[in-house]
Amino acid sequence: MREQTVRQDFRAIQQLVRPHARILDVGCGEGDLLELLARESRADGRGLEISPEGVSACLARGLSVMQGDADRDLADFPTSAFDYVVLSQTLQAVINPRRVLGELLRIGDRAIVSLPNFGHWRVRLDLLVHGRMPVTGSLPEPWWSTPNIHLCTMRDFVELTRDMGVRIEACFPFADARRPRAIDPSRAIENLRAESALFLLARD
């Protein structure tokens, strides 16, 4: 992800959550989002992070973070322990996205999930013209080193949520130089336009 898009992403999340909420950030890195949410939304935040360096950085910032991975360790959290569980640009990198999505909505009353959209026009054009796996701003790595092992389009994701009985309460696309505004993610034009998208999800 480019720096600009990431910050847009965090800002949108911050505007979605209500103040003083209990929030788990899955894949929290060095805790930038958790710190933003604690500072500006008075959130009671926790993190899950796979890298020891990330966990150490979070500890030094006074954040409560557990080392672990989304595929394996979400089972350690009790049901409905959080108001929101955030999974930012990570669902496409887990081994079992469907199970992880189910876990997010078991642990949290709501899930906030963002992911790169493989249906973006530039990705489609890149594949069409070059006949190779696209390398773009939101998908910067070649196929053999990318952590993104389960890429999907926005339409694919919408279908998964329907299949799982998950309600999309809001969706915000991100693209170059556009301010995020709520959209209907099932529309074909949005699937072309959005470079990545953020979903607010709830159990139906």
Add this chain to the structure above:
Amino acid sequence: MDDSASLDLDGAPRSGVMRFGREKPLRLDSGGVIESLEIAYTTSGRLDAARSNAVLICHALTLDQYVASSPPNGRRPWWSSMVGPGRPIDPARHFIICANVVGGCMGSTGPSSIDPATDQPFGLSFPFITIGDMVRAQAMLVEALGIETLFAVVGGSMGGMQVLQWAADFPERLFSAVCIASAARHSAQNIAFHEVGRQAIMADPNWRDGEYTAQGVRPEKGLAVARMAAHITYLSEVALHRKFGRELQRDGLSWGFDADFQVESYLRHQGAAFVDRFDANSYLYITRAMDYFDLGAAHEGGLAEAFRRARDVRFCVFSFTSDWLYPTPESRAIVRALNAAGARTSFLEIESDKGHDAFLLDEPVLRDAIGGFLQSAALERGAS
């Protein structure tokens, strides 16, 4: 009460013994009672005016109160990588307390103490003790030092068990807790290794049913074997091989049972050095206390229930990848229970090939993580 380790003065390391009179007996989980409890302890650093910077360090099975200063026998302080000037737990910032556990042999009341009823060492007439009893004795000490709330309780291995027990029994007297390379209960394997050690001691003809002191002998061989077996469990296979491989003591094999291999010689040395500083009966009693430890079973509703009142305590739990004595799943079980209780929990599994002993060694990741955790906790405490 003797207050020979007084609270501040120049902040230099001090050691002393806190004596509790018969009006303050220690009632034990076993139903027994210790009537004239003595707790040997050390302090370093200065207690601040708000009495808010006290850090209690809980020691492991065979260690003692000399965490930051040298004991009289001149051995080095046992946790110099973590405690000391410029370290995460720093006498310039913290008032550091470490007490010999009840049942120990470094000055606190234990099986080698003199039973006033007989003028002989207690031996096996010493009552059985638990991790909970150790913590209750520490709580008495902390209170006697005039400290209402500890800024942090920190411990590894058996010290980590005490940290968890503190959180379960005295959460309101705790701001933060650091539990390293430990477990909320002893596994069958843990108990099995301890049993080997105890049997080695009790099989020594000089053990004399625990009355060796009165009879002028010491079960040195048994205690040394117990230490040798235990020492293997503190190291990883990789660490042991790196250190010794199949290296020989001399050129060629002896075709006998002398210590041909360097690893044999090393273990014999570990055993011999240990008997000079540790009491065999204390080893029996303390290993038993660890075996009996099962914090979850002691609370209806399990481990999460044990931590129910500790939700305002900030926890940090650490494990090491190569620790097979208290492996990472044991720490994860603690973390799961803390999460279920809604406590503020951090957890880090540290990559190390040094085995269980890694917590005592200079591990930069552990040092930095604890430093960061304590510093941010101090900021938060100042703000709250």
